[in-house]
Amino acid sequence: MSPTGQNSNEKTLTLQQSIDWVREHRNATMKRFLDRSFTEEYFSIKFSSTITDIKFRFLVKDVAEFLIAPVDLVHYASLLKELKEQGIDASLLKYGDLITEDIERVLKKYVSL
Numbered sequence: 668m669s670p671t672g673q674n675s676n677e678k679t680l681t682l683q684q685s686i687d688w689v690r691e692h693r694n695a696t697m698k699r700f701l702d703r704s705f706t707e708e709y710f711s712i713k714f715s716s717t718i719t720d721i722k723f724r725f726l727v728k729d730v731a732e733f734l735i736a737p738v739d740l741v742h743y744a745s746l747l748k749e750l751k752e753q754g755i756d757a758s759l760l761k762y763g764d765l766i767t768e769d770i771e772r773v774l775k776k777y778v779s780l
Contacts, residue, residue: 685750690738693766700730700774713771714778722777729773742769 680688700706703723710718718726740747746765 679752679754680750682747682751685747686738686740686743688750688755689743689746689762689766692762693738693769694734696766697730697733697770697773700770701727710774710778714774716778718777718779722779726774726777729776733770733773739769 700709706718706723706726710716743765746762
């Protein structure tokens, strides 16, 4: 049973359940960036960059704001539609890329040139 109260093998979700599902997965992914060592490794691999102490402190603040921000319905429109029409199983492959794009909009501000 997922936190939305639905079995993952059920066919469709309501729009609100779909939004909640996206928010849960987006936030779980973003929370990993509160861990300094995870963030340093991610920046090193993804951006071939480092993050200073000051930038990390500001990133933590941005992560906190991101976690309480509503889901960007335009950004996730295709996924929300797919969740509503086809259910979670059919949508699992697509959600990772959309969440990564959303999160990297925040992270790219802190990449050292």
